Amino acid sequence: QRRLGVPLYPPFPKVVRALALVWISHLHADHHLGLVRLLELRSARPGAAPLLVVGPHALGVWLREAAARLHSPVEFRFVHCGAAGGDAAVCAAIRRLGCSWLASTRVDHCADSWGVALQHSEGWGLVYSGDTRPCERLPPLRKTPL
Numbered sequence: 189q190r191r192l193g194v195p196l197y198p199p200f201p202k203v204v205r206a207l208a209l210v211w212i213s214h215l216h217a218d219h220h221l222g223l224v225r226l227l228e229l230r231s232a233r234p235g236a237a238p239l240l241v242v243g244p245h246a247l248g249v250w251l252r253e254a255a256a257r258l259h260s261p262v263e264f265r266f267v268h269c270g271a272a273g274g275d276a277a278v279c280a281a282i283r284r285l286g287c288s289w290l291a292s293t294r295v296d297h298c299a300d301s302w303g304v305a306l307q308h309s310e311g312w313g314l315v316y317s318g319d320t321r322p323c324e325r326l327p328p329l330r331k332t333p334l
Contacts, residue, residue, distance in 0.1 A: 201229070201233065204226065204229050204230045204233070205230070205233060205236060207226075207230070207239060208240065208281040208282070208284055208285055209239070209240035209241070209242055209278065209281045209282075210223065210226070210239060210240070210241050210242065210243075211242045211243070211269075211272075211304055211316070212241070212242070212243035212244070212247050213243075213244075213269070213295075213297075213301060213302050213303065213304070213316065213317065213318030213320075215243075215244050215246045215247055215250070215298065215299075215300065220243070220247060220250075223241070223251070224251070224254050224255075224258075224262070226239070227239060227241075227251070227255070227262040227263070227264050228258065228260065228262055230262075230263075231260070231261060231262040231263045231264075232260065236263075238263035238264050238265050239263070239264045239265070240264070240265050240267065240277055240278065240281055241264045241265065241266050241267070242266075242267045242268075242269055242272045242278060243266070243268070243269060244268070244269060244299075244300035244301065244302065245268055245300055246299075246300060247266070248266040248268070251264065251266060252266075265277060269292050269300075269302035269304070270292060270294075270302065272290060272292050272304070273289070273290050273291050273292055278290065282306060285308075286308055286309050286310065287306045287307060287308050287309065288307050288308070288309045289306070289307050290304060290305070290306050290307075291304070291305045291329050292304045292305075292329075293323075293325045293326065293329050294325065295317050295318070295320040295321075295323045295325065295326060296320055296321045296322075296323045297318065297319070297320035297321065301318060301320055302318075303315065303316060303317035303318070303320065303323065303325070303326045303329060304316050304329075305329040315327075315329060
């Protein structure tokens with residue numbers, strides 16, 4: 189298959205196999221609609237581990253309902269954003285990526301929207317809030333280790 193003259197797959201399967209986790213900050217379509225296809229591609233690969241999906245509660249419900257309607261099974265493990273920093277699988281995944289901690293907080297957007305901060309062991313960090321409005325809870329998050 190091709191889209192706009194660009195092959196859809198190579199090297200896409202390598203990227204899909206290499207994913208440690210997916211973070212979805214909130215339940216707007218532009219943030220999560222491609223996730224089911226990603227899970228299908230990953231689940232179709234022999235020996236692929238279930239993808240770790242971190243997101244708002246309604247995303248977990250939606251993914252389980254969508255997966256039940258597919259012709260082929262999809263495998264994933266869902267963790268709510270608010271529980272991500274204390275989840276053993278999430279902590280193991282971020283450590284494999286070289287990060288020393290992850291912290292999350294609610295942000296000002298739609299219901300159950302979350303921001304996240306990651307600190308890499310080499311000293312750099314990342315704070316992500318999706319496309320939320322400015323939020324007082326987000327800046328302090330960059331200094332909050334697990």
